[in-house]
Amino acid sequence: MLGIGCGSLLALALVFVAIFAVWFGGLSSSMQVDDEQERQDLEDSLADTTSDSDAFYTLILGRDARPGDDASRSDVIMLARIDPKAGTVSLISIPRDTMVTINGETQKINAAYAFSGAGGAVRCISQFAGVDITHYVSIDFEGLVEVVDMLGGVWVDVPESFSTGTYTFEAGEQLLTGDEALAFARDRYHVSGGDFGRAQAQRILVEAIVRQVLASSPIELPGLISKLASCITTDLSAVQLVELAQQFVGKDLTMYSAICPSYTLYQDGVSYVGTMFDEWRRMMQLTDAGLDPNSETAEIPEAQQADTELGAASNSPAPRDYQGLAENAMTTDDVAAAS
Template sequence: MLILGSDSRDDGETASRSDVTMLARIDPDKGQVDLISIPRDTMVTIEDQGRQKINAAYSFGGASGAVDAVSTFAGVPITHYCEVHFDGLQRVVDELGGIWVNVPESFDAGNGGMSFNAGNQRLNGAQALAFARERYNVSGGDFGRAQAQRLVVQGIIKQVLASPPGQLPGLVSSLASSISTDLSVTDIVALAQQFQATDFTLYSAVCPSYSFTEGGVSYACPMFNEWRDMMCRVDAGLDPNDTTAEIPQAQSSNLKLGAASNSPAPKSYDALVANAGLTTNDVAPEE
């Protein structure tokens, strides 16, 4: 499933870039969800548009364009999508009565003039939005922002699943008015009920990437080998971040997984990573 966060808002702004691009693998039988961020500036080639950042796929082709770009980049079929705008995110969080987030570092957010202290805390809608949008005052820059976005999504998922079973259908129906998705309310309720009946596991990761500038344009470029290994682990239902895990034959022989075949980024990148201004390893560690 593709999770998109657009900067299109109800205040009259017409811009529509997918500032959040997140791949979710959902396994209700095992009670497992994997959230994998794709940095918004990831260098890809888009049909008829040439070299672009992956968030431009949404501008050119809407949700279906973004699905196509991420599916090719990750090497997996994407069967569903969910899209939320800035105002929608704020409403969702407030509808839940706030969400619990373990903020990894203290910082002042330029968006909304808010300040955050490191540690586990309940955020309201405005706070969650400011936290998820900040990239200038956090470790890792835009990679740090992607980390915050996953933490907010995790908080929303956990808060929904913590609701009493009898209240779940009404809650999901109310939240659905703030998002766009191809799933019906009935589908979402059924998934949530399955997860409530399991020992829920949620993994969080990001496509291993580094900052790169070409022709005066800033990109995020994938570390191809590391990305392929991560997607093999994701597809196998393993911890995406466990680099010691043995990849099963079914995944290691699938050359599409994590191939990033639509990325023209440098295939030889060790020296580029060593000298990059930022990498995905530069974010603040999560507790």
């Protein structure tokens, strides 16, 4: 039997390290924003990653362009508060038609990306939520089909029974294939609450994928990371994504899901979504404190009460006297109750 010296073993180990470094480097490059100017603007718009707090905010945008859709506008907008130390993730949907002011004009919030790219979206949503955003992720929902199939499907608790296209979903927990998951997450015509219902489905799907990726074996992770890299754009490197996932391994993950309290609104013949400002402020105070954003009984800590920017939506021109308008409109309360 031939022996292998310590020097040879060290050399072999260094070769493998170099191979993985190149592989991770290639993945990281593939996930970057392509346009150099937009990438620099995004970096300038993101908050400093060094903070006294372990928790941080990430903006998640999703584009699911289909024939007739405006591919330059973000179809999915979520604000995620991630706290690896506590093992907690909060996903907050912001309706894409939310009324805001951009460049001095009334616009829908999903236009921020169309006007100024990823950096513009970060600045707009940071002001709307009243928090610093540290990281950015853009998801191609079509690409998630293969990720879901690689996971062997995802378990989803469907809030209500409905049919869309060739797919029929029954209320309750079920295993969805990639194509089924995409159909579930994109329908807004056959579910309660319309676009608000679709936003709920998108959060349910993202949560299901996160849970199953974190439950994957170390052998499966490289392939999953490679596939995820093909359908996301982010400021994070592949190494950072792996390190972030590792911080949640072995912890009892808590995921909260909510949507900015809103109602449908027409102004000058244009359909918008108006913000329920008092409810939004409370939701962001609870979220920032790491509490359930939907709680009606939790007490808000003094630090969040004193932060006047949290949930202030200072860039929204929607009516501040909104109670009467909301009573006669579709609201975020009209979605099917999730179990």
